[in-house]
Amino acid sequence: MDLTVLLVKGLIILVIFGITLLIATYSTYAERKVAAFLQDRLGPNRAGPFGLLQPIADAGKMFFKEDFIPAQASKWLFILGPCLAMLTALMSSAVIPFGDSIRLAWDGTNYDIPMQAIEINIGVLYIFGVVSLGVYGIMVGGWASNNKFSLLGAIRAASQNISYEIALGLSLIAILMMTGSLSLRAIVNEQATFFEWNVFTQPLGFIIFLTCAFAECNRTPFDLPECETELVGGYHTEYSSMKLGFYLFAEYINMFVSSAFISSLYFGGYHYPFMNAVHDGLTGSLGEIAGHNIATAIGTVVFFAKIFFFIFFFMWVRWTIPRFRYDQLMNLGWKSLIPLSILNVVVTGAGLLYDIKYTTWLIVVVMVVLALTSNARAPKSQAAPQRA
Amino acid sequence: MNTSYLPSDYLPVLIQLLLALGFIVTTMIVTHSVGPKRKSQKKDDPFECGIPVQGDARTPISIKYFLIAILFVLFDVEVIFLYPWAVNFKGLGLTGFIEMILFMGLLLAGFYYVIRKGVLKWE
Numbered sequence: 001m002d003l004t005v006l007l008v009k010g011l012i013i014l015v016i017f018g019i020t021l022l023i024a025t026y027s028t029y030a031e032r033k034v035a036a037f038l039q040d041r042l043g044p045n046r047a048g049p050f051g052l053l054q055p056i057a058d059a060g061k062m063f064f065k066e067d068f069i070p071a072q073a074s075k076w077l078f079i080l081g082p083c084l085a086m087l088t089a090l091m092s093s094a095v096i097p098f099g100d101s102i103r104l105a106w107d108g109t110n111y112d113i114p115m116q117a118i119e120i121n122i123g124v125l126y127i128f129g130v131v132s133l134g135v136y137g138i139m140v141g142g143w144a145s146n147n148k149f150s151l152l153g154a155i156r157a158a159s160q161n162i163s164y165e166i167a168l169g170l171s172l173i174a175i176l177m178m179t180g181s182l183s184l185r186a187i188v189n190e191q192a193t194f195f196e197w198n199v200f201t202q203p204l205g206f207i208i209f210l211t212c213a214f215a216e217c218n219r220t221p222f223d224l225p226e227c228e229t230e231l232v233g234g235y236h237t238e239y240s241s242m243k244l245g246f247y248l249f250a251e252y253i254n255m256f257v258s259s260a261f262i263s264s265l266y267f268g269g270y271h272y273p274f275m276n277a278v279h280d281g282l283t284g285s286l287g288e289i290a291g292h293n294i295a296t297a298i299g300t301v302v303f304f305a306k307i308f309f310f311i312f313f314f315m316w317v318r319w320t321i322p323r324f325r326y327d328q329l330m331n332l333g334w335k336s337l338i339p340l341s342i343l344n345v346v347v348t349g350a351g352l353l354y355d356i357k358y359t360t361w362l363i364v365v366v367m368v369v370l371a372l373t374s375n376a377r378a379p380k381s382q383a384a385p386q387r388a
Numbered sequence: 389m390n391t392s393y394l395p396s397d398y399l400p401v402l403i404q405l406l407l408a409l410g411f412i413v414t415t416m417i418v419t420h421s422v423g424p425k426r427k428s429q430k431k432d433d434p435f436e437c438g439i440p441v442q443g444d445a446r447t448p449i450s451i452k453y454f455l456i457a458i459l460f461v462l463f464d465v466e467v468i469f470l471y472p473w474a475v476n477f478k479g480l481g482l483t484g485f486i487e488m489i490l491f492m493g494l495l496l497a498g499f500y501y502v503i504r505k506g507v508l509k510w511e
Contacts, residue, residue: 006399006400006403009399009400009403010400010403013400013403013404013407014407017404017407017408017411062419063418063419063422063423064422064423065419065423066423066424066425066426067419067420067423067425068431070432070433070434071432071433072432072433072434072444073434079416083412083416086408086412087408087409087412090404090407090408090411090412091404091405091408094400094401094404117400117404118398118400118401118404119397120397120398120401125471126401143446145434145445146434146444146445146446147434147435147436147445148434148436148445149435149436150445151445151446151449152449155449155453158453158457159453159456159457162456162457162460162464163456163460165460165464166460166463166464166467169464169467169468169470169471170467170470173467173470173471173474174474176471176474176475176477177474177477177478180475180476180477180478181475182471182475232435232437237435238434238435241419241423242415242416242418242419243416243419245419246412246415326510327510327511330456330508330510331508331510334503334508335503335508338463338499339496339499342492342496345470345474345492346489346492349477349485349488350485352477352478353481353482353485
């Protein structure tokens with residue numbers, strides 16, 4: 001790899017880094033606006049037009065607050081906690097393919113530069129590695145605070161994250177079996193036609209993955225590590241200034257990365273229906289290079305639209321569904337999601353042996369039937385109360 | 389898309405790491421130096437909803453959390469075993485599928501034992 005390529009890569013990394021931070025910043029604004037909309041309020045509307053400068057005001061406020069370290073805390077671990085949380089959040093955006101490729105003509109040859117910071121063949125493994133390190137940030141911070149609420153929050157977070165990580169990993173395996181590659185770009189390219197999007201071939205896997213993504217991001221209904229009604233602030237009770245900001249910011253970056261990950265794994269990434277026709281039309285009318293680049297740009301816009309939809313979905317769920325109880329959370333993770341995802345792998349595998357891709361719909365149909373008849377099958381004494 | 393990867397293809401990971409580290413260290417130094425600093429005995433205590441602090445936070449906690457962590461190690465190793473198998477699934481065919489079913493069956497037997505033993509029961 002020569003220096004020019006490395007420089008271009010560095011530039012792409014810088015741009016994606018900036019976009020990640022920008023989206024995370026404005027997710028806080030979006031979250032408050034969505035919450036306000038769902039609760040019939042106005043939301044932030046003082047700083048700038050429509051309150052658009054609110055995130056910047058918030059960041060400024062965080063910088064000028066006292067950087068407080070409790071006397072009994074382990075000082076360096078206390079500082080390390082939020083740094084680790086932020087570092088793992090920032091590292092994970094690297095392998096997501098944001099678009100097809102930019103085509104540049106140089107000395108008569110065409111160079112295709114993929115719209116992806118780091119194009120490696122183990123993208124999925126990389127994200128898993130980085131995401132599983134994320135729990136250290138919360139664990140270290142909560143333990144170092146030397147506060148009972150923080151410690152409880154940290155232990156809950158660790159327990160919850162590792163439990164849901166198993167189901168997360170297992171639900172992905174079905175996709176890997178169909179694609180035969182760990183590269184995110186290969187997985188995206190596999191979903192070129194609309195009805196081969198993994199959400200149609202892997203409906204159960206998608207639901208499991210989505211649930212686990214919520215749990216991994218510590219978002220409602222799985223936000224037990226920081227649940228205000230029991231634990232004050234959870235693992236960040238003792239934090240202030242930008243250290244607290246890092247924890248909150250890391251959560252929004254994780255949300256963005258999860259949304260991007262879900263879009264590229266299950267919703268075809270930068271693909272959209274009739275994409276090839278649009279690409280051919282553009283290259284036909286505008287020429288090889290300009291047409292290709294514009295087609296790439298449209299794909300990227302579509303990809304971001306999908307990401308924004310999922311970020312909105314995260315918020316929508318947060319302001320709709322109440323929090324789980326801890327035993328319910330653990331039972332859902334261990335006794336429902338893990339067996340289901342193993343079943344999903346087996347059924348997908350059995351189908352793939354005969355080249356049938358849509359076998360997991362069988363499980364979905366069976367589950368829906370079971371759910372609909374569950375009231376009739378229950379013993380009379382334990383039957384669910386009838387709604388009036 | 390290229391099909392063979394050299395160690396140098398992973399260099400951008402380092403760039404990303406340095407960028408992230410730079411951002412974090414700068415922010416930390418700035419926020420540490422611009423904020424006010426006022427110390428007092430009460431303020432330095434751990435927050436406990438206003439009542440006097442009772443002992444140290446680092447007391448023994450429920451064994452359940454530890455058991456979950458141990459179980460996680462077992463199951464995560466299983467997941468990691470499944471990854472290379474899943475990637476090569478089409479090449480391995482029926483034989484590989486049956487072998488993996490056996491492996492998962494053994495593991496699920498252990499999982500059943502764990503559930504019956506009540507390890508995952510939260511009161």
